C-alpha cells in the first residue's frame with residue numbers, strides 16, 4: 001500500500017462521525033495542520049474560532065456524508081479535546097455542576113444539586129485524559145508524573161483540582177474538580193428562613209462592635225455560608241486577612257488578603273498549616289482575621305490573637321450546641337504544644353469569644369440558626385452563655401425569639417456608636 005493510500009485509510013469513516021477514533025484522528029490532523037505556537041498566542045475565543053475553521057475544512061474535505069448538525073457536533077468535540085479542559089469544557093460551562101469526577105478515561109461523573117450522576121462524556125483514550133490533566137497541572141505551575149503522581153491545586157478560576165495518576169491510580173488516572181457555587185447573600189438566607197432581619201441587624205452590630213464571633217454547627221449546616229455573610233459586614237476601610245484550608249470565602253471588600261493552607265507534598269515536605277498562617281497573619285497588620293474553620297492547635301493562636309488586640313475576628317467550629325462549641329474550643333486549644341493549665345485555657349476562651357452563632361440542619365433539609373448566645377465571663381469559673389436569639393422548638397420551625405443583650409455587649413454597641421451609652425439612658 002502506497003503512502004498516500006495509507007494516510008487515506010487512516011482517515012476516519014465520516015459516517016461513524018462521533019466515535020472516539022475519528023475524534024482522535026481529526027485531532028491529530030488538526031495539530032498537524034496548524035502552527036501550534038502561533039495558535040497558543042491567541043486569546044481563548046480566537047483560538048477556538050481558528051481551530052473550528054480548520055477542523056471544519058478537514059471534515060468537509062472528507063466528503064459531504066455528515067449532516068450539518070453531525071458535522072458541527074464533531075467539530076466542537078475535536079476542538080474541545082484540543083484546547084482547554086477537553087471534553088470537560090461543557091461540564092465546566094454548566095453552572096449547576098458542583099463537582100466533576102473522572103475515574104479513568106471512560107467514566108465521568110458529575111454532582112448536580114447534591115446528586116451524583118454519570119455524565120455522557122468520556123475521553124477518547126487514557127492519553128487524552130492524561131493530556132487534559134497535564135494541561136490543568138501545568139496551568140498552576142505544577143507537574144505530575146510517575147515520580148510525583150498526585151497533585152492538589154486550585155485553578156485561577158477558583159476550582160479545586162485533585163489528580164492522581166499511575167502508579168498510584170490503578171484503573172486509569174483520576175481527576176476531581178470541585179467548584180464553589182456563589183454563596184448565599186444575607187437576603188437569600190432570610191428568604192430561606194435561616195434567620196430573620198433583626199438577627200441580621202444584630203450580627204451586623206456585633207461585627208461593627210468588634211465582637212469575636214464563632215459560628216458553630218455540624219458538617220454542612222451552613223457555617224461557611226454564614227461566615228461569608230457575616231464577614232461581609234466588616235467595613236471597607238479595614239484590612240482583612242482570611243485563612244482557610246480550602247479557600248471558599250468570597251468577600252466583596254477590596255482590602256482582603258486571602259491565604260490558603262498547603263498540605264505536605266508526596267515526600268512529606270512543605271506543609272503550611274492553618275496555624276502557621278494565623279501566626280503569620282499577626283505580622284500583616286490585620287484589622288480582622290477570618291479563619292475558615294478551627295480544627296486543631298491553631299485554636300489557641302486564634303484565641304490569643306483575639307485576646308491581644310485583634311478583636312472582631314471570626315471563625316467557625318464543628319459543634320452541635322453553643323455549649324459544645326465552647327468546650328470544643330477548649331479541647332482544640334489544649335492540642336497546641338504550649339501546655340497551658342486548664343484554668344488558663346478556660347480564661348483564654350472566656351476572654352476571647354464574645355458571641356456564638358449556632359446552626360443546625362432541620363429534617364426538611366434547611367439550615368437554620370438555632371441560637372445566638374453571648375459568652376458571660378465568670379471570675380474563676382467556667383463561662384456561661386446568655387441567649388440573644390433562640391428558636392422555641394428543636395425542629396427549628398418556630399420563629400426566632402430575641403432577648404436583650406447583656407450590659408457588656410450594650411457597652412460595646414454604645415462604644416461603636418450603635419446605641420446610646422447606658423450612662424446617658
Ligand SMILES: Nc1ncnc2c1ncn2[C@@H]1O[C@H](COP(=O)(O)OP(=O)(O)O)[C@@H](O)[C@H]1O
Pocket residue numbers: 184189192194217218219220221222223224225226365366367368
Ligand atoms: N440556609 C441554607 N439553606 C439551604 N442551604 C444552605 C444554607 N446555608 C448553606 N447551604 C448550603 O449547604 C451546603 C453546605 O454549606 P456550608 O456553608 O459549606 O456548610 P459547612 O461550612 O457548615 O460545612 C452548601 O451547598 C450551601 O450552599
Ligand SMILES: [Mg+2]
Pocket residue numbers: 223224225293
Ligand atoms: Mg465549611
